[in-house]
Amino acid sequence: MNYRWDWSVLIREPYIDWLWSGLLLTLAISILSWAVALTIGIVVGVARSAPSRVARLLAGIYIDVFRSVPPLVQLFLWYFVLPEIVPDGVGLWLKRDLPYPEIVTAVVAIGLFAGARVAEQVRAGIEAVGAPLLPAALATGLRPLQAFRLIALPLGLRAIVGPLTSEFLITIKLSSLSLTIGVLELTAQSRHVENYTFQGFEAFTFATVGYLVIGLCATGLMRLIDGRIGGASLRKATT
Amino acid sequence: MIVLDDVHKSYGPQHILRGCSAEIRLGEVVVVCGPSGSGKSTLIKCINGLVPFERGTITVDGVSVSSPKTDLPALRSRIGMVFQSFELYPHMTALQNVSLAQIHVLRRSQKEADERSAKILTRVGLGDKLGQRPSQLSGGQQQRVSIARALAMNPQAMLFDEPTSALDPEMINEVLEVMQELALEGMTMIVVTHEMGFAQRVADRVLFMDRGEIVEDTPKEQFFTAPASERARQFLKQVLTH
Numbered sequence: 516m517n518y519r520w521d522w523s524v525l526i527r528e529p530y531i532d533w534l535w536s537g538l539l540l541t542l543a544i545s546i547l548s549w550a551v552a553l554t555i556g557i558v559v560g561v562a563r564s565a566p567s568r569v570a571r572l573l574a575g576i577y578i579d580v581f582r583s584v585p586p587l588v589q590l591f592l593w594y595f596v597l598p599e600i601v602p603d604g605v606g607l608w609l610k611r612d613l614p615y616p617e618i619v620t621a622v623v624a625i626g627l628f629a630g631a632r633v634a635e636q637v638r639a640g641i642e643a644v645g646a647p648l649l650p651a652a653l654a655t656g657l658r659p660l661q662a663f664r665l666i667a668l669p670l671g672l673r674a675i676v677g678p679l680t681s682e683f684l685i686t687i688k689l690s691s692l693s694l695t696i697g698v699l700e701l702t703a704q705s706r707h708v709e710n711y712t713f714q715g716f717e718a719f720t721f722a723t724v725g726y727l728v729i730g731l732c733a734t735g736l737m738r739l740i741d742g743r744i745g746g747a748s749l750r751k752a753t754t
Numbered sequence: 755m756i757v758l759d760d761v762h763k764s765y766g767p768q769h770i771l772r773g774c775s776a777e778i779r780l781g782e783v784v785v786v787c788g789p790s791g792s793g794k795s796t797l798i799k800c801i802n803g804l805v806p807f808e809r810g811t812i813t814v815d816g817v818s819v820s821s822p823k824t825d826l827p828a829l830r831s832r833i834g835m836v837f838q839s840f841e842l843y844p845h846m847t848a849l850q851n852v853s854l855a856q857i858h859v860l861r862r863s864q865k866e867a868d869e870r871s872a873k874i875l876t877r878v879g880l881g882d883k884l885g886q887r888p889s890q891l892s893g894g895q896q897q898r899v900s901i902a903r904a905l906a907m908n909p910q911a912m913l914f915d916e917p918t919s920a921l922d923p924e925m926i927n928e929v930l931e932v933m934q935e936l937a938l939e940g941m942t943m944i945v946v947t948h949e950m951g952f953a954q955r956v957a958d959r960v961l962f963m964d965r966g967e968i969v970e971d972t973p974k975e976q977f978f979t980a981p982a983s984e985r986a987r988q989f990l991k992q993v994l995t996h
Contacts, residue, residue, distance in 0.1 A: 650804050651841030655855035655907060656831025665854065666843055673845055749844055749889075 524714045525721055534718065537704030538725045544621055544700060545687040545729065551626025552633050552686055559630065560637025561668065564646070566659065574634065581631035587692055590624045594696045621693030629686045636678045641671030676746045680737040684730050701725050755780045755942055756801060756911060761810035763796055770796045771807065772966040778911075783943045785953040785974070788963035789989060794946040795838075797963070798913045801944070802833045815910065831859045834904025838916040840896040842888040848875060848899045849884040852906045860907065867906075874902045878932050894925030901932055911942040918949055950993055954978055962986045 524530050562574035581589070594617065598606040613619060645667030652662035694703035705722040709715035740746075756778040763771040770793045778784050786794045799805040801812055803819045803826045812819040817829055842851050852871035856862045862870070872884055878898040888896050897917055904912060914933065918926040930952050937943055937956045947953065953960055953974060960977040962970040964985045970977060981987050 648841055648843060650799075651835075651837055652843075652855075653827070654802055654804060654830055654833075654835040654837075655903065656827050656859040657855055658827045661858050665858065670843070670845055745845060745887075 518716065520717070521712075521714050522717055524708060524712050524717050530708045530712065530718075533699075533704045533707055534701070534721050534725075537699060537701040537707075537722075538729075540618070540699060541687075541690050541701040541725070542729060544618065544625070544690040544693060544698070545733075547622045548625040548629060548690065549683055549686045551622060552629035552682070555627065555630030556633025556637055556682075557672075559634035560641065561663075563634060563638040564641045564667075564671075578631045578634050581628055582635070586625065586628045586689055587695065589628055590621065590692055590696060593624045594620045617693065617696045617698045620696060621690070621698050625686060625689045625692070629682060629689065632685070633679065633682050636675045636682065637671060640673075640675035641667050643671075644674040645669075645671035670749075673744055673746045673749050676737060676741040676744075680734055683733045683737060687729055687733060688726070755782075755815060756944070757811075757813045758797075758801070759811045759813075761797070761800060761807050761812060763793075763800060763805065763807040770966055771800070773810070774963075774966075774968050775810075776961060776968055776971055778942065778944060781940045781942055782958045783937045783941075783945065783956055784959045784961060785957040786944060786946045786961045786963060787948065787950070787953065787989070787993075788969075791965075792963040793966045794963050795915050798835075798915055798944055798946055801913060802830045802835055804835075827859070831855070831907055832910050834901075834907060834909035834912040836897070836900050836904055836912070836914045836917045839920050840888070840893070840900045842896055842899055842903070844888050847885050847887055848880060848891070848902075851888070851899055852903045855903070856906050871902070871906055874905050875899065878902050878905075879928070892925060893921045894928045897921065897925075897929045898932055901929070901936075905936075909941075911944070912936065914943065914945040914947065916946050916948070918947065948993060950978075950990075962989065964989075 525534065559574045559577055562570040563578065565571060598609040601609070609616065648666050648670065649662050652666045653659065657665065690700055691702040693700055694706075699707070701722050705715075705718040708718035712718075758774055758776045761771050761774045762769075774793075774797055776784075786797065788794055796805055800807045801814070801819065807820065814829060814833065817824055819826070819829065843854070846854065849868060849871050852875060853864070853867040856867035856870065857864060872881070875881060875884055878901060880895060880898055880902070883891060883895060883899075888899070891899065901917075917933070918929050921929065926949070930949060933943070933945070933952070934956050945952070945957070957974045960970070960972060960974050961968050962977065962981070962983070962985075969983050970981060970986050972982065977986070978990070981990060
Protein backbone atom coordinates (compact mmCIF):
# COMPACT_ATOMS: atom_id res chain seq x y z
CA MET A 516 0.00 0.00 0.00
CA ASN A 517 1.33 3.33 -1.03
CA TYR A 518 -0.31 5.39 1.64
CA ARG A 519 1.72 7.91 3.59
CA TRP A 520 0.39 7.93 7.10
CA ASP A 521 0.46 11.27 8.82
CA TRP A 522 -1.29 11.27 12.17
CA SER A 523 -0.24 14.85 12.78
CA VAL A 524 -3.28 16.10 10.81
CA LEU A 525 -5.29 15.16 13.84
CA ILE A 526 -3.50 17.69 16.02
CA ARG A 527 -2.82 20.36 13.42
CA GLU A 528 -4.78 23.56 13.00
CA PRO A 529 -7.32 23.99 11.51
CA TYR A 530 -8.14 20.26 11.10
CA ILE A 531 -8.29 19.51 14.77
CA ASP A 532 -10.83 22.31 15.18
CA TRP A 533 -12.95 20.95 12.33
CA LEU A 534 -12.97 17.43 13.73
CA TRP A 535 -13.59 18.61 17.24
CA SER A 536 -16.51 20.83 16.23
CA GLY A 537 -17.92 17.93 14.20
CA LEU A 538 -17.72 15.68 17.24
CA LEU A 539 -19.54 18.22 19.40
CA LEU A 540 -22.21 18.74 16.77
CA THR A 541 -22.76 14.98 16.45
CA LEU A 542 -23.08 14.80 20.21
CA ALA A 543 -25.57 17.67 20.28
CA ILE A 544 -27.72 16.29 17.44
CA SER A 545 -27.68 12.82 19.01
CA ILE A 546 -28.78 14.02 22.43
CA LEU A 547 -31.42 16.40 21.12
CA SER A 548 -32.95 13.94 18.65
CA TRP A 549 -32.91 11.24 21.33
CA ALA A 550 -34.83 13.59 23.62
CA VAL A 551 -37.37 14.16 20.83
CA ALA A 552 -37.54 10.40 20.14
CA LEU A 553 -38.07 9.49 23.79
CA THR A 554 -40.77 12.08 24.31
CA ILE A 555 -42.66 11.12 21.15
CA GLY A 556 -42.04 7.43 21.74
CA ILE A 557 -43.54 7.46 25.21
CA VAL A 558 -46.55 9.57 24.22
CA VAL A 559 -47.29 7.55 21.07
CA GLY A 560 -46.49 4.22 22.73
CA VAL A 561 -48.92 5.00 25.54
CA ALA A 562 -51.56 6.07 23.01
CA ARG A 563 -50.95 2.81 21.15
CA SER A 564 -51.87 0.86 24.28
CA ALA A 565 -54.70 3.15 25.38
CA PRO A 566 -58.29 1.91 25.66
CA SER A 567 -59.49 4.59 23.22
CA ARG A 568 -59.78 3.20 19.70
CA VAL A 569 -59.13 6.62 18.10
CA ALA A 570 -55.90 7.08 20.08
CA ARG A 571 -54.72 3.59 19.13
CA LEU A 572 -55.54 4.18 15.46
CA LEU A 573 -53.75 7.55 15.25
CA ALA A 574 -50.70 6.19 17.07
CA GLY A 575 -50.68 3.19 14.75
CA ILE A 576 -50.74 5.38 11.67
CA TYR A 577 -47.87 7.47 13.00
CA ILE A 578 -45.76 4.41 13.77
CA ASP A 579 -46.44 2.73 10.42
CA VAL A 580 -45.68 5.84 8.37
CA PHE A 581 -42.55 7.00 10.16
CA ARG A 582 -41.10 3.53 10.54
CA SER A 583 -41.59 2.56 6.93
CA VAL A 584 -40.14 5.56 5.07
CA PRO A 585 -36.31 5.59 4.95
CA PRO A 586 -34.91 8.18 7.37
CA LEU A 587 -32.83 9.73 4.58
CA VAL A 588 -35.99 10.32 2.52
CA GLN A 589 -37.71 11.77 5.57
CA LEU A 590 -34.81 14.12 6.11
CA PHE A 591 -35.06 15.38 2.51
CA LEU A 592 -38.82 15.75 2.80
CA TRP A 593 -38.55 17.90 5.89
CA TYR A 594 -35.67 19.97 4.55
CA PHE A 595 -36.41 20.44 0.85
CA VAL A 596 -40.10 19.69 0.38
CA LEU A 597 -41.82 20.97 3.51
CA PRO A 598 -40.88 24.67 3.04
CA GLU A 599 -42.34 24.55 -0.50
CA ILE A 600 -45.72 23.03 0.36
CA VAL A 601 -46.61 25.06 3.46
CA PRO A 602 -48.15 28.55 3.13
CA ASP A 603 -45.65 31.07 1.77
CA GLY A 604 -45.16 32.90 5.05
CA VAL A 605 -44.27 29.74 6.91
CA GLY A 606 -42.06 28.50 4.09
CA LEU A 607 -40.16 31.77 4.04
CA TRP A 608 -39.69 31.64 7.78
CA LEU A 609 -38.39 28.06 7.57
CA LYS A 610 -35.91 29.00 4.87
CA ARG A 611 -34.81 32.40 6.12
CA ASP A 612 -35.54 33.02 9.78
CA LEU A 613 -35.34 29.62 11.46
CA PRO A 614 -32.01 29.64 13.34
CA TYR A 615 -29.65 26.80 12.30
CA PRO A 616 -32.27 25.40 9.91
CA GLU A 617 -30.30 22.30 8.88
CA ILE A 618 -29.48 21.34 12.47
CA VAL A 619 -33.05 21.87 13.67
CA THR A 620 -34.40 19.90 10.70
CA ALA A 621 -31.97 17.05 11.37
CA VAL A 622 -32.97 16.89 15.03
CA VAL A 623 -36.67 16.90 14.21
CA ALA A 624 -36.44 14.41 11.33
CA ILE A 625 -34.25 11.92 13.16
CA GLY A 626 -36.27 12.37 16.34
CA LEU A 627 -39.56 11.65 14.56
CA PHE A 628 -38.18 8.54 12.89
CA ALA A 629 -36.57 7.16 16.03
CA GLY A 630 -39.69 8.14 18.01
CA ALA A 631 -41.79 5.73 15.96
CA ARG A 632 -39.38 2.91 16.76
CA VAL A 633 -39.28 3.82 20.46
CA ALA A 634 -43.09 3.92 20.51
CA GLU A 635 -43.25 0.30 19.38
CA GLN A 636 -40.82 -0.69 22.15
CA VAL A 637 -42.90 1.19 24.71
CA ARG A 638 -46.07 -0.51 23.51
CA ALA A 639 -44.43 -3.92 23.60
CA GLY A 640 -43.12 -3.32 27.13
CA ILE A 641 -46.51 -2.20 28.41
CA GLU A 642 -48.30 -5.10 26.75
CA ALA A 643 -45.86 -7.78 27.84
CA VAL A 644 -45.01 -6.70 31.36
CA GLY A 645 -47.33 -3.92 32.49
CA ALA A 646 -50.76 -4.87 31.21
CA PRO A 647 -50.92 -8.34 32.82
CA LEU A 648 -50.89 -6.65 36.22
CA LEU A 649 -53.77 -4.30 35.41
CA PRO A 650 -56.53 -6.62 36.75
CA ALA A 651 -54.74 -6.87 40.09
CA ALA A 652 -54.34 -3.10 40.24
CA LEU A 653 -57.97 -2.53 39.27
CA ALA A 654 -59.11 -5.05 41.87
CA THR A 655 -57.67 -2.84 44.61
CA GLY A 656 -59.97 -0.03 43.47
CA LEU A 657 -57.50 1.99 41.42
CA ARG A 658 -59.14 3.78 38.52
CA PRO A 659 -58.05 2.63 35.05
CA LEU A 660 -55.90 5.71 34.43
CA GLN A 661 -54.26 5.40 37.84
CA ALA A 662 -53.56 1.71 37.31
CA PHE A 663 -51.98 2.54 33.96
CA ARG A 664 -49.89 5.41 35.29
CA LEU A 665 -48.78 3.76 38.52
CA ILE A 666 -48.28 0.17 37.38
CA ALA A 667 -48.42 -0.59 33.64
CA LEU A 668 -46.34 2.33 32.38
CA PRO A 669 -43.49 2.24 34.93
CA LEU A 670 -43.22 -1.53 34.58
CA GLY A 671 -43.35 -1.36 30.79
CA LEU A 672 -40.58 1.26 30.67
CA ARG A 673 -38.38 -0.68 33.08
CA ALA A 674 -38.70 -3.74 30.89
CA ILE A 675 -37.38 -2.05 27.75
CA VAL A 676 -34.23 -0.26 28.88
CA GLY A 677 -32.20 -2.87 26.98
CA PRO A 678 -33.90 -2.38 23.60
CA LEU A 679 -33.98 1.38 24.22
CA THR A 680 -30.19 1.35 24.48
CA SER A 681 -30.09 -0.04 20.95
CA GLU A 682 -32.49 2.66 19.81
CA PHE A 683 -30.28 5.32 21.41
CA LEU A 684 -27.26 3.95 19.53
CA ILE A 685 -29.20 3.89 16.25
CA THR A 686 -30.21 7.50 16.82
CA ILE A 687 -26.58 8.49 17.36
CA LYS A 688 -25.55 6.80 14.13
CA LEU A 689 -28.46 8.36 12.25
CA SER A 690 -27.05 11.80 13.10
CA SER A 691 -24.48 11.17 10.34
CA LEU A 692 -27.31 11.41 7.78
CA SER A 693 -27.57 15.10 8.51
CA LEU A 694 -24.41 15.73 6.47
CA THR A 695 -26.64 15.31 3.39
CA ILE A 696 -28.43 18.55 4.20
CA GLY A 697 -25.24 20.36 5.03
CA VAL A 698 -24.72 19.82 8.74
CA LEU A 699 -20.99 19.74 9.46
CA GLU A 700 -21.07 16.94 11.98
CA LEU A 701 -18.37 14.36 12.64
CA THR A 702 -18.64 12.37 9.39
CA ALA A 703 -18.87 15.53 7.27
CA GLN A 704 -15.85 17.09 8.95
CA SER A 705 -13.83 13.89 8.47
CA ARG A 706 -14.54 14.04 4.75
CA HIS A 707 -13.68 17.71 4.85
CA VAL A 708 -10.26 16.93 6.33
CA GLU A 709 -9.72 14.18 3.77
CA ASN A 710 -10.50 16.54 0.91
CA TYR A 711 -7.98 19.09 2.17
CA THR A 712 -5.15 16.80 3.29
CA PHE A 713 -5.70 13.47 1.51
CA GLN A 714 -5.25 11.87 4.94
CA GLY A 715 -8.66 10.16 4.90
CA PHE A 716 -7.61 7.14 6.96
CA GLU A 717 -6.53 9.29 9.88
CA ALA A 718 -9.60 11.49 9.67
CA PHE A 719 -12.00 8.55 9.61
CA THR A 720 -10.09 6.83 12.39
CA PHE A 721 -10.85 9.91 14.46
CA ALA A 722 -14.54 9.66 13.46
CA THR A 723 -14.65 5.95 14.27
CA VAL A 724 -13.14 6.44 17.69
CA GLY A 725 -15.43 9.43 18.25
CA TYR A 726 -18.58 7.42 17.48
CA LEU A 727 -17.29 4.53 19.54
CA VAL A 728 -16.69 6.72 22.59
CA ILE A 729 -20.11 8.40 22.28
CA GLY A 730 -21.79 5.01 21.82
CA LEU A 731 -20.04 3.45 24.78
CA CYS A 732 -20.94 6.44 26.95
CA ALA A 733 -24.59 6.11 25.87
CA THR A 734 -24.53 2.40 26.69
CA GLY A 735 -22.97 3.11 30.07
CA LEU A 736 -25.53 5.80 30.81
CA MET A 737 -28.44 3.49 29.98
CA ARG A 738 -26.90 0.74 32.16
CA LEU A 739 -26.63 3.21 35.00
CA ILE A 740 -30.30 4.18 34.61
CA ASP A 741 -31.28 0.50 34.37
CA GLY A 742 -29.47 -0.20 37.63
CA ARG A 743 -31.09 2.78 39.32
CA ILE A 744 -34.64 1.77 38.47
CA GLY A 745 -34.02 -1.91 39.07
CA GLY A 746 -34.65 -3.04 35.50
CA ALA A 747 -32.12 -5.85 35.53
CA SER A 748 -33.35 -7.42 38.75
CA LEU A 749 -36.90 -7.12 37.43
CA ARG A 750 -36.04 -9.04 34.29
CA LYS A 751 -34.27 -11.70 36.31
CA ALA A 752 -37.37 -12.05 38.45
CA THR A 753 -39.68 -12.60 35.53
CA THR A 754 -37.60 -15.24 33.76
CA MET B 755 -74.46 -9.37 51.13
CA ILE B 756 -73.39 -10.65 47.72
CA VAL B 757 -76.24 -11.84 45.52
CA LEU B 758 -75.81 -13.52 42.14
CA ASP B 759 -78.91 -13.91 40.06
CA ASP B 760 -78.95 -15.91 36.82
CA VAL B 761 -75.46 -14.85 35.68
CA HIS B 762 -74.51 -15.82 32.13
CA LYS B 763 -71.12 -15.34 30.52
CA SER B 764 -69.68 -16.53 27.21
CA TYR B 765 -66.36 -16.08 25.49
CA GLY B 766 -67.41 -16.18 21.85
CA PRO B 767 -69.25 -19.42 21.25
CA GLN B 768 -68.09 -20.84 24.57
CA HIS B 769 -70.69 -20.64 27.30
CA ILE B 770 -68.68 -20.31 30.51
CA LEU B 771 -71.43 -19.50 33.02
CA ARG B 772 -74.97 -20.76 32.50
CA GLY B 773 -77.35 -19.10 34.87
CA CYS B 774 -75.48 -19.02 38.18
CA SER B 775 -77.42 -17.88 41.23
CA ALA B 776 -76.25 -17.80 44.82
CA GLU B 777 -76.32 -15.65 47.89
CA ILE B 778 -73.44 -15.03 50.25
CA ARG B 779 -74.36 -13.60 53.63
CA LEU B 780 -72.28 -11.37 55.84
CA GLY B 781 -69.56 -13.29 57.64
CA GLU B 782 -70.02 -16.42 55.62
CA VAL B 783 -67.12 -18.44 54.21
CA VAL B 784 -68.09 -20.06 50.94
CA VAL B 785 -65.80 -22.45 49.12
CA VAL B 786 -66.29 -22.80 45.37
CA CYS B 787 -64.97 -26.03 43.93
CA GLY B 788 -65.36 -28.15 40.85
CA PRO B 789 -63.35 -29.58 37.98
CA SER B 790 -61.11 -27.21 36.03
CA GLY B 791 -62.89 -25.32 33.30
CA SER B 792 -66.11 -25.31 35.25
CA GLY B 793 -66.20 -21.51 35.47
CA LYS B 794 -65.18 -21.00 39.12
CA SER B 795 -62.57 -18.33 38.45
CA THR B 796 -64.77 -16.56 35.96
CA LEU B 797 -67.60 -16.52 38.47
CA ILE B 798 -65.65 -14.78 41.22
CA LYS B 799 -64.08 -12.35 38.76
CA CYS B 800 -67.60 -11.35 37.77
CA ILE B 801 -68.29 -10.39 41.38
CA ASN B 802 -65.87 -7.44 41.33
CA GLY B 803 -66.48 -6.66 37.69
CA LEU B 804 -63.08 -7.77 36.41
CA VAL B 805 -64.95 -9.97 33.96
CA PRO B 806 -68.04 -8.45 32.38
CA PHE B 807 -71.04 -10.74 31.94
CA GLU B 808 -73.95 -10.62 29.51
CA ARG B 809 -77.03 -11.57 31.47
CA GLY B 810 -78.21 -11.61 35.05
CA THR B 811 -77.26 -9.40 37.96
CA ILE B 812 -74.74 -9.39 40.75
CA THR B 813 -75.21 -7.03 43.66
CA VAL B 814 -72.77 -6.29 46.43
CA ASP B 815 -74.46 -4.69 49.42
CA GLY B 816 -77.34 -3.76 47.12
CA VAL B 817 -75.08 -2.14 44.50
CA SER B 818 -75.26 -3.69 41.04
CA VAL B 819 -71.87 -4.63 39.60
CA SER B 820 -72.93 -4.40 35.96
CA SER B 821 -74.96 -1.19 36.08
CA PRO B 822 -73.21 1.58 34.14
CA LYS B 823 -74.13 3.98 36.93
CA THR B 824 -72.12 2.06 39.49
CA ASP B 825 -68.76 3.47 40.51
CA LEU B 826 -66.91 0.23 39.87
CA PRO B 827 -63.52 1.29 41.30
CA ALA B 828 -65.21 2.32 44.53
CA LEU B 829 -67.04 -0.99 44.69
CA ARG B 830 -63.82 -2.90 44.02
CA SER B 831 -62.03 -1.05 46.78
CA ARG B 832 -64.50 -2.62 49.23
CA ILE B 833 -63.85 -6.16 47.99
CA GLY B 834 -60.37 -7.59 48.38
CA MET B 835 -59.08 -10.01 45.80
CA VAL B 836 -56.23 -12.51 45.90
CA PHE B 837 -55.04 -14.11 42.67
CA GLN B 838 -53.57 -17.48 41.90
CA SER B 839 -50.23 -16.09 40.74
CA PHE B 840 -49.99 -13.36 43.43
CA GLU B 841 -49.88 -10.48 40.91
CA LEU B 842 -47.69 -8.30 43.10
CA TYR B 843 -46.07 -5.22 41.60
CA PRO B 844 -42.52 -6.46 41.00
CA HIS B 845 -40.89 -3.02 41.02
CA MET B 846 -42.13 -2.18 44.50
CA THR B 847 -41.27 -3.44 47.96
CA ALA B 848 -43.75 -5.45 49.99
CA LEU B 849 -44.59 -2.31 51.94
CA GLN B 850 -45.15 -0.24 48.78
CA ASN B 851 -47.33 -2.97 47.31
CA VAL B 852 -49.60 -2.81 50.33
CA SER B 853 -49.57 0.99 50.59
CA LEU B 854 -50.23 1.93 46.96
CA ALA B 855 -54.03 1.64 46.82
CA GLN B 856 -54.41 3.07 50.32
CA ILE B 857 -52.68 6.22 49.14
CA HIS B 858 -54.32 6.53 45.72
CA VAL B 859 -57.79 5.16 46.45
CA LEU B 860 -58.41 5.83 50.13
CA ARG B 861 -56.36 9.04 50.05
CA ARG B 862 -54.40 8.10 53.12
CA SER B 863 -51.15 9.93 53.67
CA GLN B 864 -47.95 8.06 52.86
CA LYS B 865 -47.11 7.83 56.55
CA GLU B 866 -50.55 6.64 57.58
CA ALA B 867 -50.62 4.06 54.78
CA ASP B 868 -47.14 2.75 55.55
CA GLU B 869 -47.96 2.39 59.23
CA ARG B 870 -51.06 0.40 58.43
CA SER B 871 -49.20 -1.69 55.84
CA ALA B 872 -46.47 -2.52 58.32
CA LYS B 873 -49.07 -3.55 60.87
CA ILE B 874 -50.90 -5.84 58.46
CA LEU B 875 -47.72 -7.34 57.04
CA THR B 876 -46.63 -8.08 60.60
CA ARG B 877 -49.97 -9.72 61.20
CA VAL B 878 -49.49 -12.11 58.28
CA GLY B 879 -46.01 -12.91 59.60
CA LEU B 880 -43.95 -10.71 57.31
CA GLY B 881 -42.95 -7.94 59.71
CA ASP B 882 -39.29 -8.49 58.79
CA LYS B 883 -39.85 -8.38 55.02
CA LEU B 884 -41.25 -4.87 54.57
CA GLY B 885 -38.40 -3.68 52.35
CA GLN B 886 -38.11 -6.81 50.22
CA ARG B 887 -39.25 -6.95 46.63
CA PRO B 888 -41.50 -9.80 45.46
CA SER B 889 -38.57 -11.47 43.68
CA GLN B 890 -36.80 -11.79 47.03
CA LEU B 891 -39.74 -13.55 48.66
CA SER B 892 -40.93 -17.14 48.49
CA GLY B 893 -44.24 -17.97 46.86
CA GLY B 894 -45.99 -18.35 50.20
CA GLN B 895 -44.61 -15.03 51.38
CA GLN B 896 -45.67 -13.33 48.15
CA GLN B 897 -49.19 -14.65 48.51
CA ARG B 898 -49.33 -13.35 52.08
CA VAL B 899 -48.22 -9.92 50.86
CA SER B 900 -51.02 -10.13 48.34
CA ILE B 901 -53.51 -10.93 51.09
CA ALA B 902 -52.15 -8.01 53.10
CA ARG B 903 -52.56 -5.72 50.08
CA ALA B 904 -56.25 -6.63 49.94
CA LEU B 905 -56.77 -6.39 53.71
CA ALA B 906 -55.19 -2.95 53.91
CA MET B 907 -58.24 -1.53 52.17
CA ASN B 908 -60.54 -2.66 55.01
CA PRO B 909 -62.63 -4.77 52.66
CA GLN B 910 -66.13 -5.94 53.48
CA ALA B 911 -65.49 -9.21 51.68
CA MET B 912 -62.56 -11.11 50.23
CA LEU B 913 -62.36 -13.12 47.00
CA PHE B 914 -59.69 -15.80 46.67
CA ASP B 915 -59.01 -17.25 43.23
CA GLU B 916 -57.13 -20.51 43.79
CA PRO B 917 -54.73 -18.82 46.22
CA THR B 918 -52.61 -21.92 46.81
CA SER B 919 -52.58 -23.51 43.36
CA ALA B 920 -49.31 -21.90 42.30
CA LEU B 921 -47.52 -22.72 45.55
CA ASP B 922 -45.04 -25.43 46.41
CA PRO B 923 -46.69 -27.90 48.78
CA GLU B 924 -44.67 -26.83 51.81
CA MET B 925 -45.90 -23.25 51.47
CA ILE B 926 -49.59 -23.96 51.17
CA ASN B 927 -50.22 -24.14 54.89
CA GLU B 928 -48.75 -20.75 55.76
CA VAL B 929 -51.24 -19.18 53.36
CA LEU B 930 -54.18 -21.30 54.46
CA GLU B 931 -53.46 -20.43 58.10
CA VAL B 932 -53.72 -16.72 57.35
CA MET B 933 -56.98 -17.34 55.54
CA GLN B 934 -58.34 -19.46 58.34
CA GLU B 935 -57.55 -16.73 60.85
CA LEU B 936 -59.41 -14.24 58.68
CA ALA B 937 -62.42 -16.53 58.55
CA LEU B 938 -62.42 -16.86 62.33
CA GLU B 939 -62.47 -13.09 62.63
CA GLY B 940 -65.72 -13.08 60.70
CA MET B 941 -64.55 -11.94 57.28
CA THR B 942 -66.97 -12.68 54.44
CA MET B 943 -65.00 -14.87 52.06
CA ILE B 944 -65.49 -16.59 48.73
CA VAL B 945 -62.69 -19.03 48.08
CA VAL B 946 -62.10 -20.92 44.85
CA THR B 947 -59.86 -23.78 45.85
CA HIS B 948 -59.05 -27.45 45.49
CA GLU B 949 -57.98 -27.63 49.15
CA MET B 950 -60.78 -29.80 50.45
CA GLY B 951 -59.17 -29.94 53.88
CA PHE B 952 -59.49 -26.17 54.12
CA ALA B 953 -63.09 -26.40 52.99
CA GLN B 954 -63.84 -29.00 55.64
CA ARG B 955 -62.25 -26.96 58.41
CA VAL B 956 -63.30 -23.44 57.50
CA ALA B 957 -66.18 -23.27 55.04
CA ASP B 958 -69.77 -22.70 56.03
CA ARG B 959 -71.01 -23.64 52.63
CA VAL B 960 -69.74 -25.26 49.47
CA LEU B 961 -70.71 -24.31 45.94
CA PHE B 962 -69.93 -27.11 43.54
CA MET B 963 -69.66 -26.04 39.92
CA ASP B 964 -69.55 -28.08 36.77
CA ARG B 965 -69.72 -26.89 33.15
CA GLY B 966 -70.77 -23.37 34.05
CA GLU B 967 -73.51 -24.30 36.46
CA ILE B 968 -73.71 -24.25 40.21
CA VAL B 969 -74.66 -27.86 40.65
CA GLU B 970 -74.74 -27.84 44.44
CA ASP B 971 -75.06 -25.15 47.06
CA THR B 972 -75.03 -26.95 50.36
CA PRO B 973 -73.72 -26.63 53.91
CA LYS B 974 -70.29 -28.20 54.08
CA GLU B 975 -71.26 -31.13 56.34
CA GLN B 976 -73.82 -32.23 53.84
CA PHE B 977 -71.51 -31.69 50.88
CA PHE B 978 -68.80 -33.90 52.27
CA THR B 979 -71.02 -36.62 53.73
CA ALA B 980 -73.96 -36.76 51.39
CA PRO B 981 -73.59 -34.77 48.16
CA ALA B 982 -76.84 -34.65 46.25
CA SER B 983 -75.55 -34.92 42.71
CA GLU B 984 -73.67 -37.70 41.01
CA ARG B 985 -71.20 -35.21 39.55
CA ALA B 986 -70.22 -33.94 43.00
CA ARG B 987 -69.83 -37.51 44.25
CA GLN B 988 -67.46 -38.25 41.35
CA PHE B 989 -65.50 -35.08 41.99
CA LEU B 990 -65.14 -35.76 45.70
CA LYS B 991 -64.02 -39.31 45.03
CA GLN B 992 -61.27 -38.00 42.78
CA VAL B 993 -59.97 -35.19 44.98
CA LEU B 994 -60.25 -37.03 48.29
CA THR B 995 -58.64 -40.29 47.28
CA HIS B 996 -55.21 -38.84 46.64
